[in-house]
Structures are given as structure tokens and as C-alpha cells.
Amino acid sequence: MSLVLDAAAQDLLFREAHTANTFTDEPVTEEQTQAIYDLVKYGPTAFNQSPLRITLVRSAEARERLVPLMAEGNQPKTAVAPLVAILSVDHEFHAELPKLFPHAPGIADMFFSERAVREQVAPLNATLQAGYFIIGVRAAGLAAGPMTGFDFPGVQKEFLDDDHAPLMIINIGKPGPDASFPRSPRLPYDEAVTTV
């Protein structure tokens, strides 16, 4: 075997995991979201900048504000998912760098004093963290339903601020009946990987 990760974990995180479009009623607890975060926070980002922020939509009132901002095809599932998470990018992440990168306290000023630079690097690093987060949801035995079909300016205005840009929205829960499409084919190794 070329992988060290045990087969059950491979199945849980990748092989048997599917994007879910329906969910059971079972709630996603605060203990679960904390455990997911406390696992995936260790995933690497450049200079440990960790620009991903997560807004958990738990109240009925917030859910009612969110659903109309989703693309039509995403509205029904977002209305009933046990939990919905708005993932966003903090463009002011450099304010945390003295804490996050303590062995080089000058780095925030050296590299990231300009907003344009931060807006260039933060989405890439936050998106890496979004990938870790999806894996973390699966590590909790839950299914994720990531979506980019929504009104980005509307979600930013309603839930975030000028310093936080939406990245994606993820429905989270135990998969319900007919939760997933059949597995679609993936590119074979030779079509995605080249050796030079």
C-alpha cells in the first residue's frame, strides 16, 4: 500500500464521501463544529495567515435572510440543511499576524501593508482552508454541500462587512434520502498528471 492513512479513513474522507443535497433532521452541534475547526485549523497557509472566517447560520431569523440570496436551485436545500456555514475571506488578516507568526513579527508590515496585496493572497489561502474544512466536516461523519451559486454582494452586505468577502456557502448535516448524485467519473491519473 502506498498510503499510510488507513482504508476506513480514506473512505470516510474521499472514496465514500459525497456532496449531499438532502439531509436528515439530526442537528449539527456546537461541539461538532468546534471539533471540526480545532482539527482543520492546523492546515497550512502562507505565513500561517489563516484568512478563512466562518459564519454559522444557526438562527431561524438568519436562515430566512440567507435563503433568498441563494441561487434558485440552492434555495430548498439551504432552507432545510441542519446547519449552513458562510465561508469568507478576511482581507484584514494581517492584523492577526503578530499572533499567528510570532517568530517574525515584522512580516505584516513587510509584506502585507497594502490592501491590494492582501486581496491577492488571502482568497487562495482561505480557499485552501475551505478544502481542509470540507475534509473536516467529513471527519465528523457529516456530509458537506459546498455552493458558489448565491448573490455574493448580497451575502456580504447582509452577513459580513467590507473587510470580509464571501467565498462559498456549505450546507452541513447527515445525508438524507437520495442525498447524492451517482459518483461522476474523475480524470484518470495520466490526464491530470504530467511528468517532466
Next chain:
Amino acid sequence: MSLVLDAAAQDLLFREAHTANTFTDEPVTEEQTQAIYDLVKYGPTAFNQSPLRITLVRSAEARERLVPLMAEGNQPKTAVAPLVAILSVDHEFHAELPKLFPHAPGIADMFFSERAVREQVAPLNATLQAGYFIIGVRAAGLAAGPMTGFDFPGVQKEFLDDDHAPLMIINIGKPGPDASFPRSPRLPYDEAVTTV
């Protein structure tokens, strides 16, 4: 326990894993890179677009062309890492969609006929896949050293083409002596996660 993933897997993928800056001489085999790809290819992307492409730099000749294109601080480790992978975004990913999304064969034309649209969505989805790939490297018992400090146009010109944009470069291998910095602090849950 709020996580289903076993503790050893949690440690392997997140808690004990570190970005590596030095490596042993042990080679990274083709079997390992194939196993990593065949695991992480199942990670979700929008419409299963799977736009990530990977160029494995295995020959000494290719390594010699790559190293001078790295930022100075990244050159020594990229020169000696057992394997270097150039991750890129395929902006012509829609050509594969009839194969990748067979139950809706019209989707390539419906949503992705314009290059500008593809250039907007592909980096996000390829970066999610880059996150899965880093996890996959760790699943193989290897360490990753992801870098964005390099000459992007130079790497594109030297190793890719107009349809493939570099995303990041990752050194891969078994960690060597003093491979990692001490773990830097992460944002506590309450500072990264908000509930509404």
C-alpha cells in the same frame, strides 16, 4: 468524541503534520503519487470540473530549469526536495465536462463557453483541489512544502502553456532534520467562527 475520524488519522493529516523545509533522500515513487491522486481526485468541485493539473518535476534537467524561477529563499529546498510538483489551473477544463459531468452534457456550453467565466471559477476549484492534494501527500506519510514564492509567468512559460496557469509549487518528501518551524498558534475558535 465529536469526530468519527480516528485519532491516528487526525494526527497524520492535521495535528502532527507540518510544512517541511528539509527532506531525507528517500525518493517519492510513482506509485505514491498515483495513490495520492487516486485518493484526492474524489474531492468535490463545482460541476465536478476538476480543473487542477499537476506537473511532477522528476528529471534533473527540469529541476535545473525550475530552481532559478523560485524566490531566493525557496531555491535551496526546491533544489533538493525528493519531488517537486507544479500545481496549475486548466482554463480549458470545460473540454472535459462531457466526460466529468455526463448526466448533464450541455453544461459546458451553458455555463462555461466564455473563457472569462472559466478563469473566474477554475482557480477557486483548483485551489480546493490543492488543499485536498496537500492532505493526500500527508495521507501517504509524506510532508508537503507548498510555496507561492516563484516567478509565475516564468514557470508558466517554461513548464505550461497559455491555457494552464500556475497555482502553487509543492516540495514533497520525508521530512529531514529540523524540517519544520515550531507550530505557530492558530486563531481560537471564537475568533475565526461567528454564529448568527
